[in-house]
Amino acid sequence: MQRGKISFGKIQLNVNKTPAEPESNETAKRDEKESPNTSGGFKKMDKQQMISQIEDVVVDLESQHLKEVMGISGFGRKAAKVFDINEQIEKARITRPGLDKKKEEAKLEENEKGNEVEVEDVIGPLPPNAEEEKGKSTEAASNVEGSDDDSSDEDSDDEQSLAKRIPYTHEVQMQHGSRAVLALAGDPSGARLVSGSIDYDMCFWDFAGMDSGMRSFRQLQPCENHPIRSLQYSVTGDMILVISGNAQAKVLDRDGFEKLECCKGDQYISDMSRTKGHVAQLTSGCWHPFNREQFLTAALDGTLRIWQGLRSKEQVQVIKTRAQGGLRTNAASCNFNRDATLIAAGCVDGSIQTWDTRKMYVNTTHCVREAHQKGTEITSIVFSYMGQQLATRSNDETMKLWDLRQFKKPLHTWTNLFSRYDTTDCCFSPDDRMLVTGESLPKGQAEANLYFYSTKSYEEVQRIPVSNSHVIKTLWHPKLSQLFVSCGNGTIKCYYDEQRSIRGAKLCVVKTHRKRQPMEMVGVSQIITPHALPLFRQEKSRTSRKRMEKARMDPVKSKRPDLPITSGQGGRVASSGGTLSSYVIRNLGLSKRVDDDQDPREAILKYAKDAAENPYWIAPAYKQTQPKAIFSEKLPADEPTTKKPKTEAEK
Structure with a gap:
């Protein structure tokens, strides 16, 4: 390939320039700097300028060669296009006629308010910062005007719209019993709810089958004389x-x-990994997020155990929780994250420990000592739906929010949340933007509250007074968009919104409880007349049991079936005769029984006299049409019969 020679410096000729043109000193100096070879000779060049000129020549040669090989015309650098701004504005006005109208409306609104606002011409999309400022100004203007548009509130990401996302416009109450309800769980489909209390009872609630009375359809004691601490659906x-x-x-x-x-x-x-199960009271448990036969339990023996399958009754894995010095500590709560890669446990010593399920359970993945006050139970540990945050609730009157990516310090700590039950929990909203928890009733306070906090600004969004008793369990069902809260007085409250919530308690409140119609009972007084005539005598009144026994003995009233035949051989056919035809004749054709050893000729001739005197069957039928019978005269007894002479053939 032939390439052009690389020359150092450029020779430029001022062809258009005449020598007679006047030129100022500044212009001459500028031209001399820009083109050092204007005079036609070579001048001394800087090293940087020389390198840049060499690179330009190389790029030009390579682009020219590539154009020749590919056959592309016009390949390489092109001059920049010149745009007419006025022409572009006119085109934008033609394509977007509504822009000027919006401008005029905005100007009119601002003039009415007395504020002078300049509305600039905007062509194309705005940058992100400008869009946020525009959205904030529009929202502020709508608040001043007092507009209550729900759709705009839902779309806006302002913290004030979080309060409108809470479904608490309506309330319904379910009565579990008279003692504190420690456990609460909802079906993933939202069809049922189960609750367990300190009085050993477990109630089942079916929303499709309940009416406005909100009564449970089943109540049982699954663990005899042990309180129900936790419940969870698979x-x-x-x-x-x-x-x-x-x-x-x-x-x-x-x-x-x-x-x-x-x-x-x-x-x-002594070694808890050698035992087949827990040896102390259970404290917490949960199902695997996507394995329907695996679950996790925690107990006061210092271990967490993973159970697999319903047939094998032994655990699969044993996890030991350790304190600061390597001693044993108990886990008060445990949970899986959403993708089942982490197991988290809140211990009694105030620490939070996690293990990676893809590795050995010898060492912890995260361990935060002094996460809560030592000696107080971490009553709840919950992962967010996105899986990046973790919330803990403790009996030290605090609730903390943690980030798993920066797990050394909590993101925020909420205080003054009194709790006296070791099962008080907290939960995330379905969109992970709020954190919900309840409080026990402090001394001197009328009602216990349910608190809603923002996970971004950490401010209190809403506070709902629930009951004059303690608030223990809180369940925000993501599918129903309803809140279920269990209280210390045995009641379960359900909060829902007419617009946002679906099914669940909304199916029950519209059903009215139908009372049974009372049956009209007419009392019949019995008059005892011992000497009355049999026609007017009344039977003695008997109890329903005796009447039932009497009707049972009656084969007609009791509709008794035919009794089996006990005598004879071969069943019913053999008891009536040797063959089926004999059975049919003797049971259906004849009313009287005929013995097999009877002479049939004698049996027929027995009715000959009666048939001759009183014909019934054949003679009356042919009485009108039958000709008179002519019989041959009888010969005397002593006269012999005439012999027939023999013919010639017989001879």
Whole structure:
């Protein structure tokens, strides 16, 4: 390939320039700097300028060669296009006629308010900062005007719109009992709700079958004399994990029938990894996020145990929780994250410990000592739906929000949240923008409240007074968009919104409770007349049991079927004769029984005299048409019969 020679410096000729043109000194100096070779000779050049000129020549040669090879015309650098701004504005006005109209409306509104606002011509999309400022100014103007547009509030990301996302416009109450409700769980589909209390009872609530009375359709005691501490539906909703004060967790089906009871370990073995199960009271438990047969339990024996399958009653894995010096500490709460890669436990020593499920459970993945006050239970530990944040609730009257990417310090700490139950929990809203928790009733306060906090600004969004008792469990169902709150007086309150909430309690409140119509009972007085005539005598009144026994003995009233035949051989046919025809003749054709050894000729001739005197069957039928019978005369007894002579052929 032939390439042009690289020359150092450029030779430029001022062809258009005449020598007679006057030129100022400044212009001459500028031209001399820009084109050092104007005079036709070579001048000394800087090193940087020389390198840049060499690069320009190389790029030009390469682009020219590429153009020749590919056959592309006009390949390379082109002069920049010159745009007419006025022409572009006119085109934009033609294509967007509504822009000027909006401008004029905005000017009129501002003039009415007395504010002078300049509305600039805007062509094309605005930059992000300008859009945010424009959105804020528009929202401020709408607040001044007093417009209550719900759709704009939902779309806006302002913190004030969070209060409108809470479904609490309507309220309905369900009565579990008279004691504190410690456990609450909702079906993933939103069809049912289960609750467990300190009085050992577990209630099942079916929203499709309840009426406005809100009564549970089933109540049982699955763990005998142990309080129900925690309940949770499996991911498919067909099984319920029951955590009680016992050392053995139970798995019930959807209707409350037991399917599995975990094994109990040997309390005399010091190494807890050698036992088949827990040896102390259970504190918490949860299902695997997407494995319907695996669940996790925590107990006061210092271990967390993973159970797999309903047939095998032994645990799969044992996780030990350790304190600062390596000693044993108990886990008060435990949970999986959304993708089941982490197991988190809140311990009694105030620490938060996590383990990676893809690794060995010997060492912790995260361990935050002194996350809460030492000696107080971390009653709840919950992962956000996105999985990047973690919320903890403790009996030290605090609730903390953590970021798993920066797990050394909490993002924020909310204080003055009194709690006296070791099952008080907290939960995230379905969009992870709010954190919800309840408080126990402090001394001197009339009602316990439900608090809503923002996870971005950490400010209190809403406070709802619930009851004159303690608030223990809080459940924000993501599918129903309803809030279920359990209280210390045995009541369960459901909060919902007519617009946002679907199904659930909305199905029950519209159904009226139908009372049974009372039956009219007419009392019949009996007059005792011992000497009355039989026609007017009344039977003695008997109890319904005796009347029933009497009607039972009557074959007609009781509709008794035919009794089986006990005599004879071969069943019913053999008892009536040897063949089927004999059975038909003797039971259907004849009313009297005929013995097999009777002479049939004698049996027929027995009716000959009666048939001759009183004909019934044949003679009356042919009486009108039958000709008179002519019989041959009888010969005397002593006269012999005439012999027939023989013919010639016979001879």
